[in-house]
Structure formats: structure tokens, C-alpha cells
Amino acid sequence: MNYYEEECYSSFNIKPWLKLRRFFKPYTKKLIGLTILMFVTALMDLSIPLFQKYAVDSFIAKNTMEGLNSFIGVYAAVLITMALAVTLFIRLAIVVEMHIGMDLRKEIFEHLQNLSLSYYNTTPVGYILARTLSDTNKIGSMIAWGLVDVFWSFAYVIGAFIAMFMLNVRLTLIVGLVVPLMAVITVYFQNKILFTSRQLRKVNSKMTASFNEGITGAKTSKTLVIEDKNLMEFKKISSELELSAVNLSRINALYIPIIVFFGSVLTALVLARGGILAMDKIIQIGTLSAFLSYAVNIFEPIQQLARTFAEIISLQANIERVMDLLEKEPLIKDREDVIRVYGDNINPKRENWEEIQGEIEFKNVTFKYPDGDEEVLKNFNLHIPAGTNVAIVGETGAGKSTLVNLACRFFEPTEGEILIDGKDYRERSQLWLHSNIGYVLQTPHLFSGTIKENIRYGNLDARDEDIMEAAKIVSADAIINKFEKGYYSHVGEGGDRLSTGEKQLISIARAILANPKIFVLDEATSSVDTYTEKLIQKGIEYLLKGRTSFIIAHRLSTIKRADIILVVNNGKIIERGTNKELIAKKGHYYNLYTKQFEEERTLEVLQ
Template sequence: MARNRFDVDEDLESPFDLAHFRRAMVYIRKQKKPMILAFTLSALSAAIGLSAPLILQHVVDVTIPEKAHGALIGWSALTLVTIVVSVILATIRSRIMTRVGQDIIFEIRSDLFRHLQDLPFKYYDDRPQGKILIRVVNYVNSVSDVLSNGIINFILEIVNLIFIAAFMFAVNVKLSLIILAGLPVFLAVMLLIKTRQRRAWQAVSNKSSNLNAYLQESISGIRVTQIFTREEHNEGIFTRLAASFRTVWMRALRYNLLIPFTVDNLSTLVTAAIFLVGLLALGPAEVSFGVILAMSSYAARFWQPILNLSNLYNSFINAVAYLERIFETLDEPVTVTDVPDAKALPPVRGDVAFDNVTFAYDPGLNILENLSFNVKAGESVALVGPTGAGKTTVVNLISRFYNVTEGAIRIDGHDISLVTLRSLRSQMGIMLQDSFIFSGTILDNIRYGKLDATEEEVVAAAKAVCADEFIREFEHGYLTEVNERGSKLSQGQRQLISFARTLLADPRILILDEATSSIDARTERLVQQGLNELLKGRTSFIIAHRLSTVKNCDRIMYVSDKGIAESGSHDELLAKRGLYHRLYTAQKMEA
């Protein structure tokens, strides 16, 4: 459960290995054709650019001494052409790779979102929303360039190094060996910091995730924060998290900056060595000044790909930390899913049976044990009892939001673990305790579970739950825009809109979890009238703490001690003078 805290780092469940990178290659292979074209353009641009030092050598050693002014103009024009062509090819390549990078982002993000929608409730119970959001948005953005431009540039820089080395050795072997002398030093530095650098960027990933999680939590709970004047205290928490992020970021950045620092200094030393050796040791008899200029140019060009490769390595190290998180999310098992040979649940009458059902959210801590009961089609059942006894768990199991630990649940004789989730839930109307309202119009929210519903059907559902009156009081009526979570609506209005959304689906099995908890007594009586018509012919499970709302149910089941402690009609349970009688009497006295 520690992973559900914003101030606790997430340990990776599995270390990064080449298998992760091979999985990333799946997205790259889909962009194979444009990437090959981009690589070809890059190679041509690089090859054309490498001709410039040779032109310079010829101009210094031949054209200028011969005072061939016409030839000098021609060589200058040719140099200009090579620059222009190189820039044009690089620009086309950049546009291609920008599209490739965005396509890769789209593919990864779509796979993540699709997988997140399939994950069970337990996954979201155990994690702050901010730590989930950062993987879908920030981390995917961070890896896209490495998986597109990074691959192309890595291959291209290797090819560049080969081309440059070939040109260098063609001009002068001894000076070429001087340029290569700095490579062992560079490789030693890379090997020295490799492991520390990866750990540093994993720490950045952790602290970024923590900061994002607390920010999301703070925004969601801003009303509570202001009610209890927690602003100063929360600012202190945020400052500590931000400071931790800044500390690990600066540490990781120091490793990143060490590599270009090393390359820049090696390049400078090698260039100086070329001039010293060429002018003092070898002399004009062995190397001309034009050769020295050409080799110094090639030295800068030789170390530039190495610097680029080191920057790519830095980017890869950074991306590894993000790829680990992305693939960890994609590897999260979908525990509530269709079995391989799942069949579609045919249209149901509504018989529901629990057969020795045991369930635990965490191993060894059973919420329900050996629970058995039968509900006939069209019967209305109320679940009452103390908080935490398992009432909501019962209805969540019927909807198969969780899998039972032991036993079976059957609808019309069909084991719900063997039917498709879509065919099961499409025949249920479920209104959970949290009345979530999506951004959009009121019409869109009511139509959310039945997209093909007509406006007349939407209005009819709203009237049935007494929502039509207050909706029409808004300036734009059913087309009134509401914010996410319905911040412009009262809690009771949000609940009524959610109720209408559930009723519109015309379910065979209806589940209402505290459906009237935020509705005043007058409105509740009106809603009850609509419910009485709705419940006819439908199997319904109703959870309510206010017992006055469930008195007319066919059966009331008192959930306690991991099972059903009492069951019967309202009058039968009162006559028993047991747990239900005690609860009902206490509520009457409070009223």
C-alpha cells in the first residue's frame, strides 16, 4: 500500500533489460519506411557536407598559389551549393522525423490508455492518480524523440564516423592517428559514470512522479484545503517535494554535462596536437598547410558525431527510466477480463445467485466468507448494515469489478466469470456512490451510457428521477455546459443526473449504491415515485443507510460478520427484534 502515497518512491518491479528495448522496437518498425527515407536523406546530407574540407585543402594548396581567380570563384560557388543542398536535405528529414515522433507518441499513448481502461478497480485503489497521469503524458513525450530521431541519429552518426575516418586517413594517416588518440579517454569516462547516470535519472523519474501525484491530489482537494486553512502546511509539503526533485535533477544533470565537457576538451587538445605535430614535428616537407587545415576541420567533425552520440546516450539513459515505467504499466495484469472461451451473456431475466462466495481485497483478509443467497428475477433487494461490512463489495462482485476469491456468482444460471464483461455490464444499470459528472453538457452526461438515445428518451429519464425541473431552470437547459465532476451543480443535482444516466440504459438488473444519499426528503419522495415504476420487472440491489428508503423492498439483507446476518421483509425483520430492528429503531430515535 506504500505505493499509494505521494511521498514514497516507486520501486521498479523488474529491472530494465534489452527486452524492454525490443518491445520499443515494435513501435519503431511501424514507421520503417519514413525512417529509411529520413536516414537516406541524412546520409546524403552528411556525405555532401564532408566534401567541404577537401575543397578547402585544394583551394589553399593549389588554387590560391596559382592565383586562379576563376577557379576560386567556381570552388566557392560549389561550396555554397553543398551547404544549401545539405540544409535542404536536413530540413526535409527533420519534417519527416517530426511526424514519425508524433506517430510513435500516438501509438504508445493509445496503448497505455486502452490498457488503463481495462485494468481493474484495485489498480486505481492502490495508486495516486497523478502517478498514473504522468506516465501517459510526460513519460511518453520524453521517450518519443529517442525512439524516432534517436535511432536514426545513432545509426547516422556511426556512418558519419566511418565516412570521416575514411576521408581523414585518405588525407594523412599520421595526423589521423593523433585524432583517434583521445578515444580511450572518452570511453573510460563513459564507463565510469554509466551506472551512476542511470540511477540518477531513475531518481528524477521517482521525484517527478511524487511531485505530480501531490499536485493532482492538492488540486482535487482544494476545497477541503481552504475549509481547514491548510494552505501554508500544504505549501511546505509541496516545497519539500519540489526541492527533492530539484536536488536529484541537478545531480543527474551533472552527469549529463560531464560528457560534452570531456568531448569539448578532447577535441580542443587533439586539434592543438594536429597543429603542433604538423607544423613542428612533420614540417612542410611532409604535410602542407592545406592538409593541416583539412585535418583540423576533420578533427572537429570527427568529435562532433562522438559528442552527438554521447548526447544520444544521455537521452537514452533518461528515456530508459521512463520506458521502465511505461512498460511496467503496460505489464500490469488485467485480472478482471474475459476468459479465453468467454461467451456472450444472452438477454437475462434477472435471477442472481451467490454460491459460497468468499472475497478478499488483500490476501488473508476476507471481506465476505461463504456467502450464499438467491434473488429471483424482478425482486428488489436492499443491503443494509454497518459501514465496512461489505455491502458495496456485494454489488461490485455482481458487476464483476472484482473477481471472487472462491465460489461463483450466477445470473440466470450463467457463471459470470465465464461470460464477456461487455455482455454482462451492458445489461446492468449501475449507480455507484460517487456521482461522477463528465465535462460537457447535461444532455451528454445523461446519454453517456446510451449514445443512441433520443432527446425525448433523455428527458423522460430525467423526469422519472425529478431532474427535469431543475435542468430546465438553467439558461440553456439540457445543453448547459458542466465542468468535470459537476462543480457548477449541487451534490443532489449531480446525483439526480447520474440517476437519470443509469435509468436511461433500461437495465434488467439495477444496482443503486446510496443513490439518494444527497437528496433532500421532499425530492426523495418524488424520486421514489419514479423508482417504483422503474423497479417493476427488474432485479434491483439497493444500498442505503437511510432505512426509510428501503422499507418497500421485497427483501432486506443485513450484511455483517462477512455474510448475511438477517434476511426478510421490513415487517419480518422488525418482528425478529434483531440487528435490523436495533438499527431501524436507532434511526427513528435520531429523526
């Protein structure tokens, strides 16, 4: 799936910022403190040229040192005050940036826990990570630094014009003619720079993705002999990157000389006119020196204003993306009255939970996927007594997972109802049901950490003895003890230090520790060797005893033991019955069975 980066705003819009205000509201006092510190810093900055004027006019021009000590003391006090203000500002800004970013990430992560499975099926992981990490960092940084910089820049520009006006009105008029022109040029170029930088970042992201695919897919590329194709695509992206970088360099190369030129022109005009006024004794040399400092220094805050305002406009898209994620409603939500009794995912009220038996019944269930128009199930009925083993078979893409996803409430019926122990499962919380389900995936996921920690996820209150017992049941302990650190061995990111079979054994041990009333096996033995499959089958046999189970599998050894077999084709159940009954029908299942029997017999001969 290709997720594009949304186009950024081209003008200021207050709506995204209003959505964000609840995140910086807890830090209002700190933000006010930052603003005050910035105003203090701006005032100190504005006072420096006045000290310069006083030093020239009172000491240098008069060739005297009378009062110099007092001057140095006051000047030093101002510098120390400014240094303290800057130090406090930096410390406070870092705190605000970190806290706002952390609050955003915490709320996003908590919200992600409540989103339905369908969201993760349709949204790339990279897109979610970008919202959670990159966008939140930018927002926190802008609130802590950018917005306060705007206040400083405004304060300095206004203060500088007031100071220049008080020093000399005629010279201020000269500055007033040149500065607006420079401001317009600066705003124009900053927007161009921002737009080009954005294009550069997009192309750079494409290059990173190309690098990633080239490295992770190196083996596939070699087997398909497509190195030339990959190289051509990479060269194309490199050319785009080079073009964007050159365009950015050209804009900067044009912008900087223009600013320097106008700055030099303004300096020359102030010096020329100010020099005449000084020679005519209308103004003092110190006044000219101070005025010149203001005229030159005013360019930086103007550029800062233009740059920050452009970044604020650009950041609005980041805010919208983050808020869009936070406002994303789960496809499946518990009702308020259910939450009051059973709690939610974050604050469960387990004391009110009934013990589950595992009886499942589909009553007149009609279902279509949220993004689809075709009804996958229509008026479907199925009764599964507690403790029944149900095998679901069918070709790849037949829709085997639909029934399981409905039974597990990862999706809900469009019409009809699904009963758990005789009661519509919407009358109880999702967590109540999910806490009683053990799920072993075809490609099981392990969390970063040790083997023991991963098994313990089945029951966080389990003792070490319980963890080891669960591993022994599936004979995983023999494999675990081969590792140097045994149960304390780290599995790596996603369990990448273990083989598929080893991960499946640990995931089954985890399911055993959870002791679920409903068990789902999703083709867990379809990608492992025969020896590992035997170990897995041993664990599965243990799990199936006395539990309602759904088995999505291709292996006959697993299917034949089921109490009922459902044959799925094009999202519909076309046959149902026991292994013996379905073979006798000589229908779709019979053909699948015969084909699978021949494949497994051939495999046994080869082995």
C-alpha cells in the same frame, strides 16, 4: 497508495526493445528512410572540410580563380542536398514519433477498457496517466530521433577518422590518443548528469504534488490549522530540489571546462604538429585546415553518442512500465468459446445475446479478495427472483459492496457459482451482463461534454425526445432548464460545474434511458439535500418497478420498500428478511433501524 518510480536500468538490455518492436515494425520503411537520410546528412557534413581544403589549396594558395564557378556550383549542390535531407528527415521523424506514440496510447487505452475493476481500485490514476502520456511520448521521441542520431554520430565519427587518416596518418595518431580519453570522460559525466537529472525530476514531481495538495486542500488546511506543517514540508522539498539542482550545475560546471580544455589541447597539438608539417611542405595548408575541422567537429557526435546511449538505457525503464501495463492480465476474462458467441468489449455480437430477465442466484459461493487471505463469503446461498428489490445495510466498511460487485461480475466467486436466469454468468460475456445493469454511484461521474451527451451515454441510439423524457421522469428537466444553454450546457471536468445532487439526477436519468434489467443504487441519497433527495426518490421508484435491484443505502425511506433486506457485518450476512421481520427479531438491524430512525426524526425537527 504510494506508487514509487522504478529504478532505471544501469546497463543496456535488449529485452525491453524486443518487446517494443511490434510497434515500430509498421514503420520499418520510414525508419530505414530516416537512417538513409541521416547517412546522407553525415556524408554531406563530412564533405564540407574537403571543400574547405580544396578552396584553400586550389584558389587561395595559388592565387587564382580558375574553376571557381564549378566549385561554387558543386558546393551549392551539396549544401542544397544536405538542406533537403535535413528537411525530409525532420518531417519524417515527426511523423514516426507521432504515429508510434499514438499507436502506443491507442493500445493502452483499449487494454484499459478490458482490465477488471480491481485494477483501478489498486492503481492510482496518476500512475496510469504517466504510462499513457509521459512514457509513450518519450518512447516515440527516442525511436524517431534518438536511435537515428546514434546512426548519424557513428557514421560521422567513423567517416571523420577515415578522412583524417587519408589526409595525414601522423596527425590522426595524435587525435587517436586524445579522443578515446575524451570519450571515456564524456561517458562518465553523461551517466552522472543522467542520474542527477533523474533525481531532480523525482524531486520536482514531489514539489508539483505538494503544490497540488496545498491548493486543492487549502480549505482543509485552514480548518485544521496546519499551515505551518505544510510550509515546513514544502520547505523540505524545496531544499531537496535546490540540492539536486546545485549538484547538476556542479557536474556541468566541471564537465564543460574539461571538454573545452581537452579540445583546446587537441587543437593546439594538431596546429603545432600540423604547422611544422606545413612549413616543411609535407602537407598543404588546406589539408591542415580540413584536418583541424574534423578534429574539432568530432567531439559533438561523441558527446551525442554518450548522451543518447545514456538516455536509451534510461528509457528501458519507461518501456518496461508501458509493456507491463499492456501485459497486465484482467482479473476477470471471458472464455474463448464465450467470446466466439457473444463477442468482446470492442466487438460485441449482440445478435447472439439472450434477453435477460434478472433472476440472480448465489450457489455455495465462497469469495476472498485477490490480495487477501480471509474468506469474505463462505458457502453463501441466496436466491433473488426477477424483479426483487434487495436492500443491503450495514455500517461503513462492513462489506456491503462485496455482494453487489459479485452479482455485477466485477469480481468472480473463488468457489461456487452465480446464476443469472438459471445459467452461470461465466457462460455469457461480461458485456452482456454489464449492458443490462444500471449503476448509480454515491459520487456519480459525468464525462466532459454537455448534459445531453451525458444522459445519452445510457443509450447511444436514443433520440433527443427520449433524453428529455428520461430527465422529466426524475424532474431533472426543471434543474437543467435553469442553465443558460439547458441540455447543451457543459458539465465541466468530471461534472465539477454541477452540485452532487444535480449530478445524481443526471446519472439516474442516464440509467432510466438505459432501461436496465438490473439496477444498483450505491448510497446515492446519502450526500444531498432533502429536496433533491425527493426528486431522486421519484426517479428511483420508477427504476425499481419490475427490475431486480440492489440498494446500498442508509435512508429508512429507501430501505423499508425493499422486498428483502440483507444485513452485512464484517463482510458477512448476519441477518436477512423483510423490514417487519428484522425489526421483530430485535437484532443488529433493529439497532441500526432505531438509531437511523432517531437521526432522521431529529433532522426533520431541525428542518
